[in-house]
Amino acid sequence: MFRPLPMQRLELLLLREHLPHAALALAESGAFQPDPASHAELDDPPGEGYRHLFHEARTRLDKILAHFELGPADLGATTEPHVITVSELEETNGELGVLWASCSEWQEDMREVEEERKSVDDLMTALDTFARLKVDLDQLHGRQPGNDRHFLNLRIGAVPKNHTRRLGEALGLAGHLLQVFQIRGPTAFVVVAGLSDGERVAQVESVLETAGFHAVEVPEEFVADGHTDAASIRARLLARQRDADAEWQRLHKLRRLDRAELRERLAGLAGVLALAGPWAGLSPLVGARGGLAMIHGWAPRDAIATIRTHLDARLPDAWVLSQRDPGFGERDITPVIMPRPVWLRSFTSLVRNFGVPRYGEIDPTAFFTLSFLLLFGMMFGDVGHGAVIAATGLWLWHRGGPGLAMLPILAGGASMLFGLLYGSIFGYEHLLPALWMSPMHDPILMMTLAAWLGIGFLSLTTLLNIANRLIDRDWPGALLAGNGLAGLVFYLGLVAVVTTALNGRPLPAWAIALLLGAPGLTFIARQWQRSEGGVGERIMITAIEAFETAMGYISGTLSFLRVAAFGLNHVALAIAVFTLADMLGDVGHWLMVIGGNIFILVLEGAIVAIQVLRLEYYEGFSRFFGGNGRAFRPLTLNPAPNPG
C-alpha cells in the first residue's frame, strides 16, 4: 500500500517489418510503457508517414465526434484486433475527410444562419429609428416621376462600430458623407451618400468592402413624406426570421439524423484508429537501422509473462526480450503504479492534483486519506450533516460505481463519528448524548488538542521526509537538514520548551540551549555548507533559511488551530440558525432550520473541505512529497489519446 509495484526495464529486439505487430501485441497486453530507444546508431526511425496520417485521421475523428457530441464510449463497437496497414489507414483518413467536410459545411451553414438571425434581430430593433430618418428616401430611390437617382450614390448598411469615424473620414476623401443612424452592440447602421461619378463610386466600393460593410436593402415601403409602413417591414423581417429559424431547426434535425445514421460507421472508423494508435504512438520512440529495430520501455514485473504471451501470439519466435531492475539513477524516469485498495482510490485524484510519487518514494495516499478524514470529521462533526454527505456518496456509487463515491461516503462517516463524540445532529446538541463533549463546552481544550494534532501531523510528515531522503540515499538530507532529523529534534525541543514553560515548570537554560542549539546549529551548518556565493551572501542565505525553517514549524503548528476554530464555528453557525428560527413562527421556524442546515452543509462543508486540503498540501505534502514522479501510461487499444 505504501510502495509502488516493482517495475522492469525492457529491451525488445526484432525485425523492422514486425514493428507494427509488436506495437499491437504490446498494446493488447496493456502493460508496456514505451520510452525512447536511446542508441546512437539506431538513427533511422520508422513510420513517420504512418504517424502523420494517423494524426490527421485522429484529428478529423475528434472533430467529428465533437460535432456530433459523441464520446468514445458512445460508439461502443470494436474492431477485431489486427495490424492496420498504411492503405487501410489512408482509406480511413479519406473517409473521415469526407465526413468532416460535410460537418464543416454544416458548421459554416449554421454560422451563416446565426449571423442572419442576429442581423434580422438588429434590423428589428433598428426599424423604428430607420423609419424616422428625415430623408426623402423615395426620392433618393428615383421612384418619383422625372427624378433620376443615378446622380446620387446612396448606400445603407452596417459596419463595425469602432471604425465609423475613420470610415467617415476615408469616405470624405472620395466625396461621400457617412451618417450613423443606429448603433447596436458592435455594429453601426450607416447611410453613405455622395455624387455618383464612376471613379469615386469605385473608390467608395473599395473602402466599404475593406471596412466589412454589409449593405441593407432600403425598404420599398418608405414613402415620400419620410413615414414608413413599419408593420409591413416588420412582417418582412419576421418572415426572414422565420426562415432563419426554420433553417436552424432543419440543420439541427439534419445533424441528429446524421448522428444516428453515422454512429455505426464512426464506430468502425474509430476502431481502425484505435488499432493504428499503438504503432503511431510507438513509432517515434523506436530505434531502427536497416532491417533491425529496438523498443525500450517499462512494465510491472508481474506482467512480463503476459507481454511475452501476447508477443508470441503475434510474432512467434521472432523477438528477443531482455529485462532488468531499474537502476538507482533511473528513479526519476521509472513509471509508477501504486497498488491501492478500492477504499483509497477516490483519494488518489486529490493526491495526483499535487503530483505522482517517484519510484521508490513513499506513497502518501494512505496518510493523506486517514489525516483527511480525521481533520474533516473534527472540523465538521455532525451526525445529520455527515449522514447527508455519506448518502450523497452512496447515490454516486449507485450511479457510477465506487470510484468517486468513497470520498463523500468516508468523509460523511468521519463527520458522523465526530458528531457522535460531539453529540450534534443537524446542529441540535440536546437530542443526542455526547460521547465526549460539544466543542463549545471547552474551546481551550479544543484549541490545545488542535495544536497537538498539528504537532503530531508535522512530526509525522518530517519522519516521512526523512524516510524518503534515506530511500534516495541522501544521508545528509535525512539527518542534518532543517526538514530532516535535525529539524525534527529542534521542533520537538521547541515543543518541550514551550509546554514546560506554559505548565509553569520552565526548563533550565542549559537544557534549552541543548535542545534547540544542537539541532539548530546542525541544520544551520548544513545550510552554510550548501550555500553558494560570497561570504556576505552565504551568511544572509543561511540566516534566512534557518529563520524560515524555525518559523515554518511554528506557523505550521499554529495553522492547525483552524481545526478547532472550524469545530467551534460549526456549533456557532447552528446557534445562529436556531436563534433566527426562534424569532419566527412555526412555519418560518422550520423553514429557517432547514434552510440554515442546507447553508451550513453546502457553504461550511465546502470551506472545511478546502481548509483540510490546504493543510494537507501546504503543511503536509510540501514537507515530504516531491510529486515529481512519472505515472505509468501503457500503450493500449483505448481510442481516447491522440499521440500526435
Added chain:
Amino acid sequence: MATPGISAKEAYLATRVRLMADRLVPPDALRAIINADGDTLRGRLRALGIEADDPRELVHSGRLFQVLLRHFLADFVILLRPLCPGGRQLFRYWLRRYELRNIKTIIRGRMGHQSTANIRANLLDLHPFEQVDTEALLGAEDVSELLRLLERSAFAGLARQARRVADQDNPGYRLDASLDREYLSRLHGQIAQARPEDQPSLRELIGSLIDVTDLVSLLRFRFAYQLPPAETYYLLIGHGERLHRQHLLKLVELPSLPEVLAALPESLRAAIGDATTTLAVERQLERRIAHRLMRTYRDSPSFVTRTLAFLMLRESDMHRLRSVMRGKFLGLPPALIHDSINLGPG
C-alpha cells in the same frame, strides 16, 4: 539614487530592468558575430545564452529565433510580475503580436494550401502565453474552419476583421494590413488600462511605433499598390505621435512620394533625411525608433514605459541577430549585413 515617491514594486521593476541591461546586444557584439567562425562564433553565441554545437543548423532549421524567444519570454515573465494589473494587461496584449504572427502564418499557410507540418515548422512556441489552441487551429482544414475557431477565441475581433477581408478577391496585403491595424489600434486602446501617470509616456512610445507603421503603409499602399486615397486612409491606424488623422488625410491625397515626404511634420522629415524610396524611409525610421527606444529605456520617468522600451529593444535585438546569422550563413558580404540591420561600420 532612489527616486522619491516610488513604490517597492516600482523600485523592484526599475532594478530588474536595469540589471537586465546586459541582455541587450551591443552593436560591437553583432559586428564580432559577423566576423567570427567556429569556436569563436560558438563562444560569442554562448555569451548571449545560445548553446549551439552547429550554429549553421540552428539558423537553417529556424530554431534560432525560437531559442531567442525562450530567453525573451523568461525575462518577460520576470518583468510582468511587479506590474500593476493594467500594466500587465497592456504588456500581455503587446506580446500578442507573436501569437498574431502565428495566426497569420496559419491563415497564409491554409490559403496557400501548405502542409500542416510546413506551417507548424514556422510557428513560434509562446508557452505559457498562448491565448489560442494552436494545435486546434492547425487541425483546421480550410480558412473558413480556421476563422470559425478564431471567432471563438481571444482573437474574435481580429478574426471577424480577417473574415471580411478574406472573403474579398485579393486578400493578401489587405489581410495583413487589417490585422496589424486592428492589433495596433487595440494596443493603443490598452494604454487606458495603465496607471494615469504612465499613460503619456506610453502613448508617446506606442505612438512613435504607429507613426512608422502608418507612414510606411501609406507609401506602400499609395505608390506600390496604387490604392486610392480613401482606401489607403482607411487602412491606416491614425493614433500616431506625430502623424495624426488630419496629417494622414492630407498626406494620402498627395500624388507622389516626394510630395508626401516633403509634407511630413518637421521631426519626421528630419529623421528621414535624404531617403527617396519607401524602403529607405523605412530603414531611416527604424533607426530613429531604435534611438528613441534606447532613450526611453534610459530616461523615461515611467518605469513601466522603460520596461516596455527594454522589451522592444530585446525584440529588435532578436530580429537583428537572426538577420546577422542568416546573412552570415548565406555568405552575404559583411557590409551588406551591416546595412541590412542599420549597423554602422563601427
